[in-house]
Amino acid sequence: MQQASFDGIPQTFLPLLRQGLSGLPETLQALAEALKTQRSYIFRLKEQDGTWYASQVAEWAASDTAPQIQNPALQNLPMKEAGYTRWLEAFLQNQAIAGPVYSFPEAERPLLEAQDIQSLLVVPIWVEEGLWGFLGVDDCQQERSFTPEEAAFLRGVAEVLARTLDLFERHRWLERLLSLSPFYVARLGVAGVLLWANPALQKAFPQGLSLPIEAALEKPGQPLTATTLDANPTEWTFMAVPGPGSETLEILALGVDIRDRLEAQEREMRWSTFRQNLLRVYETLMTEGFSDSIFSLILDAALNTVPSAQAGSVVILMEDGYYHFVTARGYDLAALRQIRLQPGDPISLTEHKKTHIFTQEDLQRYNRRLDAKQRQVMEEAGRVREIQAILSVPVYMTGQRKAILYLDNFERSDAFAPLDVELAQAFASQLGLLLRRMELEGRLQHLAYHDALTGLPNRLFFMEKLAQALQHEARPTVLYLDLDGLKLVNDLEGHAAGDEVIRGIATRLQAALRPRDIVARQGGDEFLVLLTGIETVEEVIKVGERLLEVARLPLPLGERTYRITTSIGIAMGEVGLSPGEFLQRADMALYRAKAEGKNRLAFYETQLQDALRREMELLEALQSDLESNKNLTLLYQPIVNLKTRKTEALEALLRWPKAPPSEFIPLAERHHLMPRLGNWVLRRACMDRNRHGLPVHVNVSPQELLQPNYAELVVNVLEETNCPPDALILEITESSLIPDGRGRDASQTIGFLKRLGVRVYLDDFGSGYSSLERLANLPVDGLKLGQAFTNALSTPPNPTSSAARLVAAVLALAQALNLAAIAEGIEHEAALNYLQDLGFSLGQGYILGRPNPLGGL
The missing domain is CATH 3.30.70.270 (Reverse transcriptase/Diguanylate cyclase domain)
Structure with missing residues (x-):
């Protein structure tokens, strides 16, 4: 794709300057040719009753391109209704529309393709802060994307055109246009004498203007260009034309201030150097990791990017509360390490909160505040007397001034330009990021090895x-x-x-x-x-x-x-x-x-390892038997009416041939097998109940009861085994109902099951956490006196003993709360008679019946 050439940019404006609006065709032709396009044009935009209309008012088209100036479709075109809302919104935001037509929204393409437009670039024209219209060029031969430079060029033409339109439409005074133009406009005689100059030129060149006009005089009518690089860098276009009434010639000259362009070029070059130097710092960081040398690399990169800096140093705030030199160039670092800079000194080089340029006078005033030894170090190792300017940039980290980058010049107090300051600040920012990263890595190291x-x-x-x-x-x-x-x-x-x-x-x-x-x-x-x-x-x-x-x-x-x-x-x-x-x-x-x-x-001790090995073996065996449904059996112990000595219910007790319950039940609890084991017991007990016909007691561990779906599990088992709910009694421990969130969940589960008809007893009452107030509110139907109470009774029982009084108190409490009471662990006739006389109606123990298989009852 051909690239546009802007070597003669000012030529585009000359027809406007010489002829006013009648020079528009020549300007449009020069514009199209400069941008390597086949058509250029101006549209007028007007708003009427909230609707914007566009009409083409000027055009230039190449000989091989169909003109559109007479196209009725391009007159009074309603922008939004025609599908060009995007264009209008862009123009109102002073934005351009550019690119290949095929990439535009579908609604925009028909009208553009009808004009054979392959690609276009249009920019708004603003006159007196109002949207006047738009200026554009069409490429009817190829699809292309326009460069930022091409867009900028078209905007420049639009700006001059806007000024021209403003003046000529309202006043039609060329002199007024030129007097307001930011460009330099002049007429010179054949001897180079300045005949006329607009205010912009007079202000920029008060001593007059010197241009190489000899070549223009030799080729009248042919524009020439030249660039001057004095105090006002300018790109000139000038041409010899006939004088106002004779055969003599005069020179018309148009100049464009290129100071901004040159500064932009220098700025980009300096920033490119900054990026390259910074890249080397980070490449070293990636290969070698953090060390004190990273500060030296940053300082070297800053000195390379800021030529005005002839030496420099970096100080960092240490744990002792002072700034210490960590690297230096052009100085004796070993000597500077003896210096501690005071952060709070009101005239120190460390007190400032923003970037600052210190002079020789500032430095001498600060050094007078140092003690004799530090002053000698700063003056000898620091070459203080030679420094004319110090560019000092503080480095912040989490709101604290953590370090300072110093860049020094030994020749002039005004050595540092704004771009120097900007680049130094960029390096200081990178230094802050490195310090932050070093701190974070230190914290990560601490976090990796410490408990939060x-x-x-x-x-x-x-x-x-x-x-x-x-x-x-x-x-x-x-x-x-x-x-x-x-x-x-x-x-x-x-x-x-x-x-x-x-x-x-x-x-x-x-x-x-x-x-x-x-x-x-x-x-x-x-x-x-x-x-x-x-x-x-x-x-x-x-x-x-x-x-x-x-x-x-x-x-x-x-x-x-x-x-x-x-x-x-x-x-x-x-x-x-x-x-x-x-x-x-x-x-x-x-x-x-x-x-x-x-x-x-x-x-x-060695036997502990043997015990652990046995636990692992038992755990594997229990898991295996649960999966295969082998070796697990239920025994049933009668719960007897103490008056009639008849069995009124059975308690299901799990047995496993490889270990006693006192060993495998805690094992299952430690390894969270109780929900599976309890489910097996519940299902088998409900199935066996259909054979013996008596209510069945089933022990429930806290792990089971705290399952969110435990109530649903019980309901499913009852339905699947056809076991009536009132034939099932669940025995739970007091620890399941601790007054916390989990205890409340367990109480809700029990409440649901009770409403279903299932009864609930507190097992081993007296060994847990219940108070009298708590017991009165527990959702249970009965309690079982802990075996420890029964065993504490003497033989024969002494009614005045503390054990006997506790047993009597438990029974009285149960009766007062209308709870059924079962005495467990009855093994002697004397204890049996005592409990019966005391008022217990139900009992359980070896003297009343040992645990047996269902067929042996």
Whole structure:
């Protein structure tokens, strides 16, 4: 595609200047030829009753291109109705329309294609701040996209045309047009004497004008161009024409100020240098990473981009509250590092908040405020007496003045131009980004190795330090801590309170350890401690007991005081252990500490690993038997009427040949198998009920009851097994109904099932959290006296003993609340008689019937 040439841009305007509006055709021809197009034109836009109309008023068309000036479709054309709303909106925003016609909206193309237009460029004409019309060119031979330079050229012509239209339409005074033109217009005699000049030229060239007019005089009528690069850089077009009434010639000259163009070229060249230098900085950063040398690279790039800077330095605000030199060029950096610049000095080079240029006088005034030693360093190592100007640019990071970039000149106090300041600020901005990135990477490093809640090292950090200790320490020791009771805090008070407790305990643990020891947060309510330099087991015990002690101290937080304890598992290092194996041993010791009652220490022993291995084997076997429906059976224990000794209901008890219930039920709870296991028991018990015909009691764990769909599950089982709802009694524990969000959900589930007809009993009453007020509001039908109460009765029972009085109180409470009461664990005739005499109507125990398979009842 041919590129437009603008070497003779001012030639386009000469016909307008010489002939007024009658010179429009010549101007349009020059315009079209300059832009390598075949048609140029002017349309007038007028608004009438809210509708904009367009009419073509002037045109030039090449010999091989059909003119359109007589085309009726281009007269009084309603813009919006004709589909040219986009054009009108663009013109009203002083925007151009340009490009190949095929890319235009479909509504615009028919009228354009009818004129054989392949591509076009149109710009608005504004006269006296109003939209007058538009100026355009058509390429009828090829599809093309117009360059920004071509669009700018057309806009320039439109601006001159607007001025011409304004003046000639209203006054038709060429002299008025020229006097208002921003271009330089002149008439010169054959000797170069200035005959006439418009005000713009007179102001720009008060000493007169000197142009090489000899060539123009030799070729009258032929425009020539020249460029002057003095105080007013100008591009001239001049031509010899006949004088006003004789055979003599005179010179018409038109000049365009090209200062902005030259400045733009220099600006682009300098910014290109900036980008190249900055690219080298970041390439080094990507290959070598962060180091102090990155500041030197930034300074070198700034000096290369700002030629007026002959030396420079960078200072950064350090933790001591002073600015320190980190790099310098042209100075002795080692000497400058002795200087600390005071941020708050009102006349210092660091007090300013914006970019500032300091002079030699400013520098001398500041140095007088320094002590003698610092003044000597600044004057000798800093070559202060030679500096004439310092361009000082502060660098901000998160609102704080974090660094300062200094660029120095040794020759002139006015050495730094506005573009120098702008580029220096750009480098300072990049310096700020680098500092911010370095800070963020430091924070990311901290976050990667520290716990966000407590600020303690995290597991990753701990494991790396443990690996190092295993290589260099004879007996490194790991303490694995788990907080006892935090779950209750979370359940009752919420996790925000739990987090505060964790932070408080973390602070205490850290304060209770030796400086060389490490405490880390494993996660949740678990902590890890690494002890090094250990000589004896007694040292470990001493540290462990101190941690137990600080953990159990009352912890006041706000209006509450919490009492938390911790369990600690301890493992001591052995040759050949990996960090993971070491931590696993401490975890097994912790498991033992919690199993033995919590709030205590436990050391790892070999049998703990055997116990863990057995648990994994039992877990795999239980999961397998659940999936295959094998080896799981139900036994039934009678619930007997103590007066008639008749069985009134059966309690379903799960049995598994590979482990007793006291082992596999906690195993299932620890590994969240109780929902599946409970579903199996419920379904089998309801199926068996159809064989024995008695109400059946089924134990429900908290894990089951807290399932969102538990009520739906029970309903489905009842329907599928044809078991009447009133034949099912669910036995739940008090812990399922703790007064928190989960307890409320469980209570709602129980309420739904009760409305369905299912009965609910509190199992092992007296061992949980219920108060009298709470018990009165629980949605239950009965309760079972905990076996611990029955076992506490003496043989024979003593009615005055505390145990007997508690049993009597429980029965009285049940009767007062209209709840059925079952006494569990009755194993002796004396206890049976006592409970019967006391008023218990139902009982359960080995003396009344042991658990048996359904066929053995």
